Amino acid sequence: MPGDAAAAIIPGSMRPALIIAASLAATLIQASAAEVVIGVAAPLSGPSAMLGEQVRQGAEAAAQAVGAKIEIADDACTSEGGKAAAQAFVAAKAVIVTGFLCTEAIEAALPILKQAGIAVVATGVRTNSLTDRRAKTGWPVVRFAPRADxxxxxxxxxxxxxxxxxxxxxxxxxxxxxxxxxxxxxxxxxxxxxxxxxxxxxxxxxxxxxxxxxxxxxxxxxxxxxxxxxxxxxxxxxxxxxxxxxxxxxxxxxxxxxxxxxxxxxxxxxxxLPEWSEIADPAVVARLRDGKVEPDGYVLPAYASVEIAAQATKAAAASGSDILSALGGQEFSTVLGPVGFNDQGDRTDNPYRLYRYEGGAFIEVDQQ
The missing domain is CATH 3.40.50.2300 (Response regulator)
Structure with missing residues (x-):
């Protein structure tokens, strides 16, 4: 059936979603014959550079562990940086992107990544609207970070x-x-x-x-x-x-x-939220420290985000589906435990916990 005739029988409200799904699937198929590239956006310059370095360290360690190739781009926590990072990922033929700590950067990057059919696992952005507007914007994003609420x-x-x-x-x-x-x-x-x-x-x-x-x-x-x-x-x-x-x-x-x-x-x-190093896989924490990387801040969330990206890419290739569907269709095994996403793109669990201050430290309170 010619493309125009096929489009004519698809309800207008469904066409954007179908186009995005087709684009994501096409990107994955094109990458299947070559090495899959995972993009990592981090603020490597500006006032948030220290946090960006944590993202870089965690992503590089995870990529080495899962055998993935990553493309790291500086989003500078600005809209201009977000656009530049997205363009770099498109040029590198990334099939999925992780990282992003700032709303300005990811909101500027997502239209470009959407057009290219590249899904995103947002590591640190908590703004509710990022996923609340997903049905309207069609942004192919899920978030590892908790929601603001x-x-x-x-x-x-x-x-x-x-x-x-x-x-x-x-x-x-x-x-x-x-x-x-x-x-x-x-x-x-x-x-x-x-x-x-x-x-x-x-x-x-x-x-x-x-x-x-x-x-x-x-x-x-x-x-x-x-x-x-x-x-x-x-x-x-x-x-x-x-x-x-x-x-x-x-x-x-x-x-x-x-x-x-x-x-x-x-x-x-x-x-x-937990101290990530206290709930992480001890073997991974040990490897990071052996490599002179202290698992502070965003190191372990970035590590987990790359693990999720790699597993989703493999699941999509195995099933013939697009990566965004794969991100919402399973629970992922990560250094920080199992993580899943709902249809809106938010985590299915709430990672906040109850702690009591004793002996100069916060101790988790058993809620069972």
């Missing part, structure tokens, strides 16, 4: 179970991030039938939080979630103890920051 969803789920029946308060420090976290938690709690006994805003970067501790004690709250930085949470915990106020304090992933003078109170809870 995964933190509040995990906090609502974990603390909602643990604090049911308790008097609790919610406090934020007035910043956009903290307000969104606190408001999201409040709404999620209320949808589950839980209502905060007290809601307040702290003044950040003060030498003491005696006033806030006093207001919390007066409210009767025995538990409080503080959407704020580690130093402020630490000072609140210290001052609560000084006035004899026994309260369980919880916060978000920012509590994993380095200590600044006053330490967190023992028993402080955190909803946060």
């Amino acid at each position: 995964d933190e509040v969803e995990a906090a609502a789920s974990i603390l909602g179970r643990a604090w049911r029946g308790e008097l609790f308060a919610i406090v934020d420090d007035g910043t956009i991030y903290s307000r969104e976290l606190a408001e999201g938690l409040r709404l999620s709690f209320e949808q589950s039938g839980l209502k905060a006994a007290f809601i307040d805003t702290l003044r950040p970067q003060l030498d003491n939080q005696i006033g806030l501790a006093g207001r919390l004690r007066k409210s009767g709250a025995t538990h409080v979630f503080v959407a704020g930085d580690r130093p402020d949470v630490a000072i609140l915990g210290r001052d609560a103890a000084q006035i004899g106020y026994q309260v369980t304090i919880a916060g978000g992933e920012v509590l994993r920051a380095a200590s600044e003078g006053v330490d967190l109170a023992p028993g402080t809870l955190m909803i946060g």
